[in-house]
Amino acid sequence: xxLAAPGSYAxxxxxxxxxxxxxxxxxxxxxxxxFGGPLTSVATVILAVIALGLGYQIVMWGLVHAVWYAxxxxxxxxxxxxxxxxxxxxxxxxxxxxxxxxxxHWRGALIVAIWxxxxxxxxxxxxxxxxxxxxxxxxxxxxIVLMKGGVFGLSPVGTDLWGGLPLTFLIFGxxxxxxxxxxxxxxxxxxxxxxxxRWLSILTIDVVRGIPLLVVLFFAALILPLFTPDWMxxxxxxxAEVGMIVFFAAYAAEVVRGGLQAVPAGQDEAAxxxxxxYWLRMRKVVLPQAxxxxxxxxxxxxxxxxxxxxxxxxxxxxDVLGATKTALQDPNWVRYGMEGYIFVFALYFVICSALAxxxxxxxxxxxxxxxxxxx
Numbered sequence: 001x002x003l004a005a006p007g008s009y010a011x012x013x014x015x016x017x018x019x020x021x022x023x024x025x026x027x028x029x030x031x032x033x034x035f036g037g038p039l040t041s042v043a044t045v046i047l048a049v050i051a052l053g054l055g056y057q058i059v060m061w062g063l064v065h066a067v068w069y070a071x072x073x074x075x076x077x078x079x080x081x082x083x084x085x086x087x088x089x090x091x092x093x094x095x096x097x098x099x100x101x102x103x104x105h106w107r108g109a110l111i112v113a114i115w116x117x118x119x120x121x122x123x124x125x126x127x128x129x130x131x132x133x134x135x136x137x138x139x140x141x142x143x144i145v146l147m148k149g150g151v152f153g154l155s156p157v158g159t160d161l162w163g164g165l166p167l168t169f170l171i172f173g174x175x176x177x178x179x180x181x182x183x184x185x186x187x188x189x190x191x192x193x194x195x196x197x198r199w200l201s202i203l204t205i206d207v208v209r210g211i212p213l214l215v216v217l218f219f220a221a222l223i224l225p226l227f228t229p230d231w232m233x234x235x236x237x238x239x240a241e242v243g244m245i246v247f248f249a250a251y252a253a254e255v256v257r258g259g260l261q262a263v264p265a266g267q268d269e270a271a272x273x274x275x276x277x278y279w280l281r282m283r284k285v286v287l288p289q290a291x292x293x294x295x296x297x298x299x300x301x302x303x304x305x306x307x308x309x310x311x312x313x314x315x316x317x318x319d320v321l322g323a324t325k326t327a328l329q330d331p332n333w334v335r336y337g338m339e340g341y342i343f344v345f346a347l348y349f350v351i352c353s354a355l356a357x358x359x360x361x362x363x364x365x366x367x368x369x370x371x372x373x374x375x
Contacts, residue, residue, distance in 0.1 A: 098163015179248035259294030299359030
């Protein structure tokens with residue numbers, strides 16, 4: 001009588017790894033995929049005809065018959081059969097700077113230029129990480145001083161007049177700069193051995209994640225001042241920014257917590273065996289690995305934070321989208337709203353694509369460091 005377990009497919013020894021299959025590439029391979037059978041060929045031809053027809057109409061409307069320059073009331077656009085891109089050069093100052101005083105638009109333009117230049121420099125390896133962080137903090141503080149004025153001979157401008165792309169950058173930068181450290185603290189607090197810290201972190205994360213961003217902004221900007229004394233009331237922009245920071249931190253905390261759980265427990269145990277304290281272990285051993293693991297998901301939240309700046313328009317603070325809507329209320333240009341919103345779409349697409357590319361570069365660098373460490 002045999003004593004072997006019936007139906008077992010377990011092998012007593014491991015087999016050597018096989019080579020990965022070679023990816024099929026080339027024009028002939030792609031053509032075989034598109035015309036592999038009768039049904040596939042018909043679907044390919046139909047979709048190609050639809051794509052060519054739409055592409056032709058878009059080119060004729062957006063390029064061939066388009067009007068690029070129409071000073072004054074835009075009369076040249078009314079006789080054209082294509083798009084009226086002239087609305088962009090005619091209204092770009094309102095779109096980019098909102099209701100900020102016209103003579104002070106150079107301050108907003110300077111902020112946008114400095115942010116773009118420093119973002120490009122920060123994406124390179126030439127600037128050390130500590131210099132990047134200090135540079136962004138200095139840039140953020142300098143941008144607020146430049147927008148607000150009242151010092152260095154700059155005329156003061158109230159926050160109710162801030163708008164456009166500078167306001168979008170400031171809201172986004174403040175949200176990430178304030179929300180990321182808070183997210184790390186909440187993630188560490190949720191894994192804390194202290195019950196009060198753990199439950200307070202869990203309560204904060206779950207409550208904020210359970211309500212929409214609009215409710216958070218309404219509560220921070222409009223409801224909260226009704227229940228606080230006058231000496232505690234601060235500017236509406238600051239209250240709304242705090243709401244954005246807490247909302248971002250609640251979602252990012254769960255991403256960071258996932259990274260912390262993915263770090264092998266032996267890493268922390270080995271550091272603890274060496275007598276390293278809690279905060280030094282977290283700062284030097286655990287958090288760098290957790291943040292490297294969390295980078296792809298974390299950049300999803302960062303890109304979402306940039307797009308969430310459009311919600312500030314419901315509070316009367318006009319970002320690029322809100323300022324564009326205001327600019328297109330001119331009776332001479334109101335019919336060309338599609339061209340104006342396509343311009344804003346292109347602006348958001350370029351910035352969000354740059355953020356996504358930067359996130360992928362950080363992920364590649366982290367993977368390269370991991371491979372070097374494993375050798």
